[in-house]
Amino acid sequence: MxxxxxxxxxxVQERVAQFRDQVRRRLTDELxxxxxxxxxxxxxxxMQRHAYMLRVAIPYGLLSSKQLRMLxxxxxxxxxxxxxxxxxxxxxxxxxxxxxxxxxxADLASVEMHAIQTSGNCIRNITSDQFAGVAADELLDPRxxxxxLRQWSTFHPEFAYLPRKFKxxxxxxxxxxxxxKAHDIGLNxxxxxxxxxxxxxxxxxxxxxxxxxxSVIREFLPWPHLLTYIEAIMRVYNxxxxxxxxxxxxxxxxxxxxxxxxxxxQVEQEWQDLQDSPSTLTVEELSRVATYFEPPQYxxxxxxxxxxxxxxxxxxxxxxxxxxxxxxHKKAGYAIVTLSLKKTGVPPGDATGAQMDVVADMADRFSFxxxxxxxxxxxxxxxxxxxxxxAVYSEAKEHGLATPNIGLLTDMICCPGGDFCSLANxxxxxxxxxxxxxxxxxxxxxxxxxxxxNISGCINACGHHHVGNIGILGVDKDGxxxxxxxxxxxxxxxxxxxxxxxxxxxxxxxxxxxxxxxxVYVRDRHEDELFIDTVDRLGIEPFKAHVYATPIGGQSxxxxxxxxx
Amino acid sequence: MRKIIKDKVIVNDDWQVLKLADGxxxxxxxxxxxxxxxxLSVWLAQKSVLISRTDIGxxxxxxxxxxxxxxxxxxxxxxxxxxxxxxxxRGYSIAYQVRTRFGYAGELRAIGDVLRDQLFYMARVxxxxxxxxxxxxxxxxxxxxxxxxxxxxxxxxxxxxxxxRAARPNAEEIA
Numbered sequence: 189m190x191x192x193x194x195x196x197x198x199x200v201q202e203r204v205a206q207f208r209d210q211v212r213r214r215l216t217d218e219l220x221x222x223x224x225x226x227x228x229x230x231x232x233x234x235m236q237r238h239a240y241m242l243r244v245a246i247p248y249g250l251l252s253s254k255q256l257r258m259l260x261x262x263x264x265x266x267x268x269x270x271x272x273x274x275x276x277x278x279x280x281x282x283x284x285x286x287x288x289x290x291x292x293x294a295d296l297a298s299v300e301m302h303a304i305q306t307s308g309n310c311i312r313n314i315t316s317d318q319f320a321g322v323a324a325d326e327l328l329d330p331r332x333x334x335x336x337l338r339q340w341s342t343f344h345p346e347f348a349y350l351p352r353k354f355k356x357x358x359x360x361x362x363x364x365x366x367x368x369k370a371h372d373i374g375l376n377x378x379x380x381x382x383x384x385x386x387x388x389x390x391x392x393x394x395x396x397x398x399x400x401x402x403s404v405i406r407e408f409l410p411w412p413h414l415l416t417y418i419e420a421i422m423r424v425y426n427x428x429x430x431x432x433x434x435x436x437x438x439x440x441x442x443x444x445x446x447x448x449x450x451x452x453x454q455v456e457q458e459w460q461d462l463q464d465s466p467s468t469l470t471v472e473e474l475s476r477v478a479t480y481f482e483p484p485q486y487x488x489x490x491x492x493x494x495x496x497x498x499x500x501x502x503x504x505x506x507x508x509x510x511x512x513x514x515x516x517h518k519k520a521g522y523a524i525v526t527l528s529l530k531k532t533g534v535p536p537g538d539a540t541g542a543q544m545d546v547v548a549d550m551a552d553r554f555s556f557x558x559x560x561x562x563x564x565x566x567x568x569x570x571x572x573x574x575x576x577x578x579a580v581y582s583e584a585k586e587h588g589l590a591t592p593n594i595g596l597l598t599d600m601i602c603c604p605g606g607d608f609c610s611l612a613n614x615x616x617x618x619x620x621x622x623x624x625x626x627x628x629x630x631x632x633x634x635x636x637x638x639x640x641x642n643i644s645g646c647i648n649a650c651g652h653h654h655v656g657n658i659g660i661l662g663v664d665k666d667g668x669x670x671x672x673x674x675x676x677x678x679x680x681x682x683x684x685x686x687x688x689x690x691x692x693x694x695x696x697x698x699x700x701x702x703x704x705x706x707x708v709y710v711r712d713r714h715e716d717e718l719f720i721d722t723v724d725r726l727g728i729e730p731f732k733a734h735v736y737a738t739p740i741g742g743q744s745x746x747x748x749x750x751x752x753x
Numbered sequence: 754m755r756k757i758i759k760d761k762v763i764v765n766d767d768w769q770v771l772k773l774a775d776g777x778x779x780x781x782x783x784x785x786x787x788x789x790x791x792x793l794s795v796w797l798a799q800k801s802v803l804i805s806r807t808d809i810g811x812x813x814x815x816x817x818x819x820x821x822x823x824x825x826x827x828x829x830x831x832x833x834x835x836x837x838x839x840x841x842x843r844g845y846s847i848a849y850q851v852r853t854r855f856g857y858a859g860e861l862r863a864i865g866d867v868l869r870d871q872l873f874y875m876a877r878v879x880x881x882x883x884x885x886x887x888x889x890x891x892x893x894x895x896x897x898x899x900x901x902x903x904x905x906x907x908x909x910x911x912x913x914x915x916x917x918r919a920a921r922p923n924a925e926e927i928a
Binding site: 191193195198199202203206210218219223226227309339340342343344345346347348349350351415423426427431461465466467469470473475476479480482 | 818839840841842843845846847849854868870871873874875877878893900901902903904905906907908912913914915916917919921922923924925927
């Protein structure tokens with residue numbers, strides 16, 4: 189993985205010193221809260237309901253065991269002994285104090301980490317495929333490009349006070365696992381007919397209040413032009429993006445207003461004299477950065493099919509874990525393991541300090557000392573020998589990390605919601621908890637099969653509810669919490685925005701609502717048809733009819749009464 | 754006399770900024786004698802007269818574009834860009850246009866809500882003068898110019914990106 193050289197160290201340490209001084213000036217009132225807010229946000233520090241929340245960057249989701257141990261240490265020393273992994277492959281601490289934040293940043297810097305630009309109206313953490321480098325369906329490893337973009341965007345002087353936050357994702361695989369179509373800029377690494385490497389460039393995707401799937405503005409951008417072309421996009425956006433209304437300030441609104449062709453024309457025009465400028469990438473630089481992402485020293489191993497078959501025969505639980513949580517690796521004899529952070533009874537994406545230490549140890553012993561964070565809020569050991577899988581399973585299970593539910597109903601994406609976040613209209617974690625309890629039966633979950641259930645506590649959509657096969661959105665109605673349900677959303681190559689089924693529900697109705705949606709699926713599905721495909725085939729009507737057919741116990745709403753109906 | 758930061762030192766400054774009050778029109782407002790920074794609209798309306806003066810600068814609002822001044826730049830000793838609030842980042846891209854695209858070499862001054870914690874970025878995109886907010890210590894603000902000693906990407910102050918000017922290690926060379 190990437191390692192800091194003296195330049196990276198210096199820049200990050202200077203940032204710690206700068207922020208330490210900014211905090212000092214805030215505490216002595218030399219800085220007003222209004223002046224301090226954007227400064228702390230660009231260091232990932234939010235004021236939440238009960239305390240400050242610190243979001244730490246995990247560039248493209250890649251961590252070393254040493255870094256994870258530091259994250260565990262920070263959880264213990266400065267927080268309440270846990271952290272929350274996010275849909276941008278980062279980690280958040282919910283209970284930090286302003287005074288201690290500079291020390292946390294110094295601790296992070298000691299292991300080549302930071303909280304730079306994890307919030308604020310700037311270019312955020314660059315995200316990518318959690319299986320980069322090990323996926324069989326990948327054209328090239330996208331991480332060197334992601335790291336180059338991380339450095340370029342770090343403290344970019346012109347783009348630190350954009351109209352709104354700005355998110356970039358890179359995918360290089362046949363299956364898009366980076367949700368590139370829901371990003372301000374989505375990059376697909378592609379090869380053209382001449383065999384050259386470049387990017388398909390999408391802009392204007394995003395979730396939030398106005399969910400929009402990104403549009404292609406360039407089918408093929410040769411890779412050396414990556415930085416200059418993005419600079420052109422950023423400059424058009426910085427000048428012309430709306431600043432009068434924060435809900436209309438994302439680049440997607442500008443792209444819609446101008447039209448994709450006109451936006452693309454302006455970018456191309458802006459790019460004319462940037463093209464071939466010194467920011468143009470060189471083969472030397474790409475090759476240099478790529479050396480940090482070369483494959484580890486794999487052993488030459490045969491696939492352990494026979495052994496695994498025997499082990500699966502002997503251990504039913506291991507077998508279902510293998511089916512859900514283990515993926516094929518591009519290298520024979522190895523496998524990719526997802527450690528589930530979605531155990532029923534635990535908020536989705538949360539890990540304790542002790543669990544982080546355990547995962548760090550497992551990474552050292554079984555996966556070359558590295559691991560990844562997924563945007564579905566799980567952890568991945570990417571390079572596990574097949575002969576070690578049973579041992580990995582046993583250890584993971586002992587520490588509550590082996591729930592065999594990856595891709596299933598209880599592998600929910602969920603934001604922190606109203607328990608923590610001051611933006612939220614409604615709680616999300618208790619909803620996730622109630623649903624997980626109702627459908628805890630794994631045989632039932634396996635029968636339902638792959639399904640994405642995503643929960644956001646407000647329209648900012650941190651829980652990606654729009655692209656969930658089932659999406660749940662917390663809404664506020666006269667001061668009480670309600671939940672709006674949509675179905676038919678998808679992430680990946682066929683990304684789609686879900687459709688709202690009707691009036692909102694009270695919290696205690698939600699498990700039954702999900703049950704009714706699943707009943708329609710079980711009733712009407714074709715053989716081997718996923719929930720999402722049944723929704724696509726039938727539309728929302730039969731689901732809607734069944735969910736609203738009879739009142740659901742609790743505070744049921746009259747049809748049409750829901751505020752977002 | 755008010756003080757500003759110019760070329761990294763604190764200096765006295767006698768430029769006055771002309772603003773159009775309600776009811777005043779760019780065509781008819783009287784531009785006072787002495788060093789005056791006029792709104793872009795006033796410059797465009799009264800250029801035929803103002804161009805003969807050597808003590809006129811022009812300020813650009815954050816919702817205006819530098820293109821309108823493109824052909825006049827060589828005649829102007831000072832261009833200012835207004836930051837209505839420090840969080841309005843359009844001024845950075847206007848500075849890019851003025852400096853990098855149109856090659857303006859005179860004084861480029863940040864006016865408005867100009868504060869210590871944005872000066873480093875402002876200097877990078879080409880501002881060399883800062884009329885910092887007068888309710889804050891200008892000595893303190895000066896420190897904002899030196900927050901960082903190294904940068905990754907190009908800007909007005911650094912035409913070559915780090916990857917082209919430094920011998921950075923690859924994975925085998927890293928300590």
